[in-house]
Amino acid sequence: EIKSITDLPGVGPATANKLIEAGYATIEAIAVATPQELSAAAGIPLTAAQRIIKAAREALDIRFKTALEVKKERMQTRKITTGSRNLDDLLGGGIETKTITEFFGEFGSGKTQICHQLAVNVQLPIEKGGLSTQDRVAKAVYIDTEGTFRWERLENMAKRWGLDPDEVMSNIFYIRAINSDHQMAIVDELFNIVPKENIKLVIVDSVTSHFRAEYPGRENLAARQQKLNRHLHQLAKLAEVYDLAVVITNQVMARPDVFYGDPTQAVGGHVLYHAPGVRVQLRKSRGNKRIARIVDAPHLPEGEAVFVITDYGIAD
Ligand code: ADP
Ligand code: MG
Incomplete structure (x- = not known):
């Protein structure tokens, strides 16, 4: 063996x-x-x-499978709850493993709050919407590129489920990525760390900010997208090989027309053109209400979900 x-x-x-x-x-x-x-x-x-x-x-049993085997495997895939029933329903049950889920939207639309909530929720037992089993707690990696990670938020979100906040935080591995090369190197390194730690969720918040800053303007667009595609490809590999969920965020302007000339903005902003995955657009609504919409996912029903951001996290 x-x-x-x-x-x-x-x-x-x-x-x-x-x-x-x-x-x-x-x-x-x-x-x-x-x-x-x-x-x-x-x-x-x-x-x-x-x-x-x-x-x-x-x-590792990487070979042809029959469609029936694929079905059976997929039926067994568990999903991570977002904390909002509405948002979970929109996503067909929650955030899936072996998949990249992208949340994109304007500043303040709730991308970072959702990331924090998922880093907590993945640790819940399976029957409560997490991926922890009786003998192994499911852990998360949080790659922060914008410095918006707040442990205080995790505390409140953990208390909401009756979990011990310190224990929850000790199962979230945090790293600040200082530039796009560092960000990519971290993901390469994860191929060695993930199998040792039962990591079931990898978050990159945000996946695009370093790339945008380092490759500004139209003339750098091709180079930027090529490098970003390589990064996304690595993340997709990680998700597939280790049966974990990858969640990425991507900040886009509320008015795409101000970004004329930038195709990553013009078509609604998502970066997962060619990579398989689920794209979720977030919009601000009144007060703490937010609206989520799935963008081109043929296997998910069309429609929108309303959720709220509260002091104790993402809810209905
Ligand atoms: P972004 O999409 O830019 O990442 P965030 O996820 O950071 O946006 O969401 C920021 C919003 O989350 C704030 O505008 C605020 O409405 C809400 N929020 C942040 N912290 C709290 C809190 N402790 N209690 C309630 N709402 C909060
Ligand atoms: Mg953010």
């Missing part, structure tokens, strides 16, 4: 060390690598790299 990377064919201690140093410390990380990457990282021939990757994929 293949349990660690040294169980893979042709991976002795020396090669294992090189792989670990290059960030390929787990079967999962190797299974999603390309032979070229792995060959360069470990200094081994391409054919050896191919053999190692093949064995890693077989060990």
Whole structure:
């Protein structure tokens, strides 16, 4: 049975060390690598790299499945409650694992509040809308690019469910990303951290701000989008390989017309053009009311949901 990377064919201690140093410390990380990457990282021939990757994929059961098997797997996927019944219903039950969910909307529309709430809610037991099992608590990673993370909010949100706030906070791994390269490096590093910690939710709040600041204007748009796509691809891999939920936020102006010339803004603002996932647009309404709408998700019904942001979190 293949349990660690040294169980893979042709991976002795020396090669294992090189792989670990290059960030390929787990079967999962190797299974999603390309032979070229792995060959360069470990200094081994391409054919050896191919053999190692093949064995890693077989060990993880990455193969053709029948549609019926897919159905059975999907029926078992659990969802994370947002704290609002209305919003959960709109999302077909909540936030799904193996998927990237993007919340986009103007400043103050509730993106960051939803992220905080989900980092708490993922820790609830399955029957209460979280992903914790009897013997393993589900944990969250919070990648903050704007410095808007507030532990005080987590306290209130944890108390709402009768959870111990300190315990809840000790299960949320926080990191401030200082620029887009750092942000991408953090996600690469997660391929090594996630399997050790039972992380079931990865949040990037916001996914776009560094990219926008570092690649301003029309002339940098292609480079920016290319790099962002690579980042999203890594996040999608992480979600798929480790059966976890990825939630990203993306701030867009209320008036897209002021962003003429920027296609990431002009078509409603979401960044998940090609990546699979669920896009949720948020709008401000009266007072603490917010309106959510799903954008081009063929498997979800059209419509809007109204939720509120309260002192104890996201609610109806
Ligand atoms: P963004 O979409 O910009 O990330 P936020 O998620 O930060 O927006 O939402 C900010 C809004 O959340 C504020 O305008 C406020 O209405 C609400 N909010 C923040 N903290 C609290 C709180 N402790 N009690 C009630 N509402 C709050
Ligand atoms: Mg925010």
